Amino acid sequence: MKTLDFEQLFESKLANGEMIEPKDWMPENYRKHNIRQISQHAHSEIVGMLPEGNWITRAPSLRRKLVLLAKVQDEGGHGLYLYTAAESMGISRDELLDALHTGKAKYSSIFNYPTLTWADVPAIGWLVDGAAIMNQVMLQRTSYGPYSRAMIRICKEESFHQRQGYEGMCALAFGTPDQKKMAQDALNRFWFPTLMMFGPPDKESPNSENALKWRIKRETNDELRQKFVNQTVPQIDYLGLDYPTNSGIKWNEAKQEYDFNEPDWVEFKNVISGNGPCNKERIEARVKAHNNGAWVRAAAAAYAEKQKQKSVAA
Amino acid sequence: MKDSQGPLWEVFIQKKSGQPFVHAGNIHAFDKEMALQNARDTYTRRMEGVAIWVVMSSNIVSSSPEEQGSFFDPANDKIFRHPTFYQVPDAIKHM
Ligand SMILES: [Fe+2]
Numbered sequence: 001m002k003t004l005d006f007e008q009l010f011e012s013k014l015a016n017g018e019m020i021e022p023k024d025w026m027p028e029n030y031r032k033h034n035i036r037q038i039s040q041h042a043h044s045e046i047v048g049m050l051p052e053g054n055w056i057t058r059a060p061s062l063r064r065k066l067v068l069l070a071k072v073q074d075e076g077g078h079g080l081y082l083y084t085a086a087e088s089m090g091i092s093r094d095e096l097l098d099a100l101h102t103g104k105a106k107y108s109s110i111f112n113y114p115t116l117t118w119a120d121v122p123a124i125g126w127l128v129d130g131a132a133i134m135n136q137v138m139l140q141r142t143s144y145g146p147y148s149r150a151m152i153r154i155c156k157e158e159s160f161h162q163r164q165g166y167e168g169m170c171a172l173a174f175g176t177p178d179q180k181k182m183a184q185d186a187l188n189r190f191w192f193p194t195l196m197m198f199g200p201p202d203k204e205s206p207n208s209e210n211a212l213k214w215r216i217k218r219e220t221n222d223e224l225r226q227k228f229v230n231q232t233v234p235q236i237d238y239l240g241l242d243y244p245t246n247s248g249i250k251w252n253e254a255k256q257e258y259d260f261n262e263p264d265w266v267e268f269k270n271v272i273s274g275n276g277p278c279n280k281e282r283i284e285a286r287v288k289a290h291n292n293g294a295w296v297r298a299a300a301a302a303y304a305e306k307q308k309q310k311s312v313a314a
Numbered sequence: 315m316k317d318s319q320g321p322l323w324e325v326f327i328q329k330k331s332g333q334p335f336v337h338a339g340n341i342h343a344f345d346k347e348m349a350l351q352n353a354r355d356t357y358t359r360r361m362e363g364v365a366i367w368v369v370m371s372s373n374i375v376s377s378s379p380e381e382q383g384s385f386f387d388p389a390n391d392k393i394f395r396h397p398t399f400y401q402v403p404d405a406i407k408h409m
């Protein structure tokens with residue numbers, strides 16, 4: 001088959017709503033786009049373990065501690081599903097990790113914000129996982145098979161993350177005045193960084209056009225952001241918390257949805273390019289964990305080699 | 315592909331006894347035992363299965379998508395392999 005035929009086959013698969021699988025021919029840019037997006041997603045899951053991991057030893061009760069441990073472990077699992085989905089496009093885990101450790105690869109800007117109080121843990125589960133779910137539900141139908149299958153698995157696990165978060169927010173918002181203050185403070189700090197998770201506005205989003213054309217994404221950044229706000233505002237109301245300062249949240253009767261202020265996109269660019277409050281700390285923690293594990297990998301490889309020799313000799 | 319994480323494995327999970335093993339995804343591991351443990355920790359944190367198979371990805375043989383048409387061609391025109399091809403009198407039950 002000539003390249004043209006391959007390309008036609010690829011296009012017709014997309015047009016018919018069929019999935020692209022690892023062995024299928026695909027345009028180089030499709031491959032590149034997916035590797036970038038899937039690996040960014042994987043890095044976000046792994047780096048995302050850090051801000052919440054910060055509170056595991058200081059969780060306020062054994063129940064909350066068990067829940068948080070399970071959630072953080074899930075996020076590690078999500079990273080693993082996604083890394084292997086990216087690897088199926090012909091890049092090695094070493095290359096992927098290296099890109100993260102050297103700052104070449106990006107991850108979600110949200111994880112570069114600190115978790116200052118316990119209230120940040122439920123706020124993250126509620127808002128950050130809530131925003132992630134919105135994106136991931138869409139990605140279940142993404143055009144690359146392994147990515148789509150990883151997303152289906154992940155979505156099944158995410159719903160507990162958001163629910164435990166909202167439950168924790170309820171406990172604080174309906175608790176003592178000090179607890180309610182903590183909840184409000186966490187909402188205030190995480191509101192705009194959460195809105196940033198959907199990416200830059202459509203008119204400034206460089207990767208969106210291809211992503212939509214190739215059915216990698218099915219909804220635009222702005223559409224998802226609006227959907228998230230519509231869903232979340234009544235949840236703020238239920239908690240009896242105030243809308244975050246400058247959030248500009250207001251019901252629009254004509255549009256039948258909420259108006260809201262855009263986050264500060266200059267801040268977003270700053271954080272994404274490495275200058276957020278915790279970027280340095282996050283990467284240092286990942287590099288340290290990776291390097292501390294080097295001897296374990298070496299020992300495991302040596303052991304496997306020795307077993308192989310033994311079975312050959314026997 | 316050479317990787318400091320060990321070779322890649324395919325993971326298959328049986329949901330319930332008697333059901334087929336279904337592909338779940340991949341993991342990295344250095345040997346069989348570690349592959350089983352990693353598969354368990356990665357793919358069955360919520361009782362998703364009662365048994366696991368792991369096989370090194372390099373041992374998988376796969377048909378190629380480009381030849382899908384010709385490869386499955388022999389089955390294409392054999393409708394007589396399906397029960398609906400045959401006429402059975404209306405009076406006959408349980409068939
Ligand atoms: Fe996750």
Ligand SMILES: [Fe+2]
Pocket residue numbers: 075129132158161
């Ligand atoms: Fe999550």
